[in-house]
Amino acid sequence: MAENLLHHPITEVGDLIPQKEPFVFVDTLYEYTSLTGVTGFTIPAESCLLDDGFLSESGLIEHMAQSMSLHRGYQGSLSGNQKPKTGFIGVIKTVEILGLPKVGERLKTYVEILHEIMNVTSVSARTENEKGEVIAISEMKTVTVE
Template identity: 65%
Template sequence: MEQNLLIEPILDPQRIIQLIPQKPPFVMVDSLFEYTALTGKTGFAIPVDNILVEEGFLSEAGLIEHMAQSMSLHRGYQGFLSGLDKPKTGFIGAIKTIEIRSLPKAATKLVTNVEILKEIMGVTLVVAETVDENGKVVATSEMKTVTVE
């Protein structure tokens, strides 16, 4: 297992926003707990007024976006470590699999683990698993993300 390269978790929402290309109100991550070259652990306390909360629950689109932004946050921290001034833009290129087991209630704290399986020419194959504050798996996915200059 690779060593966590974070000295301490990043919990400041303003610092997180500096590491991702997304901006409010479309930010779906608020913390970075662990970082290695190939893995990351992010967090998100779902605001009740989040743009993707519907009828008190984070929507399917919100969960997918949270998983994608978890990868984006990993990429952003990687860029920060290599001296980039601002994060590169990325997007979901394809979703190979997605399993949404439940929609989390607003105010729930999510933790997502991302792992890079393969990377070639700006396309990254990544798996993600999101759990709620009780450790219950909420969603899993395997997607390709594309990073552009």
């Protein structure tokens, strides 16, 4: 298992992802290796993907995709790239939503790169709530645009 390259969490992530407010669904990078990452997100009351005080299913999926984007953005910054590359969800192979987190709750998501061919990356993600309970899992392919 590769060693975490971060000495402390990164909480200023705006320059590491292409998304901008109000469509930002990650706020912390806790751990980083070349193939894995751990991200965080505290759900704001003004989030655009809320449903009756809870982050919606699409918000959870977007959070998992942006967790991968944050991993990629940090990887790019290590290589000297000033601007994060734009990407999008190409295919959602599987997704299982086991619970919806409420406003103010802190999420932690574990991403792992499974395969990478050219600009298509297959990634798995597991999101936990503050209690450490798994609330969402997915496997998706993301496409990076040069």
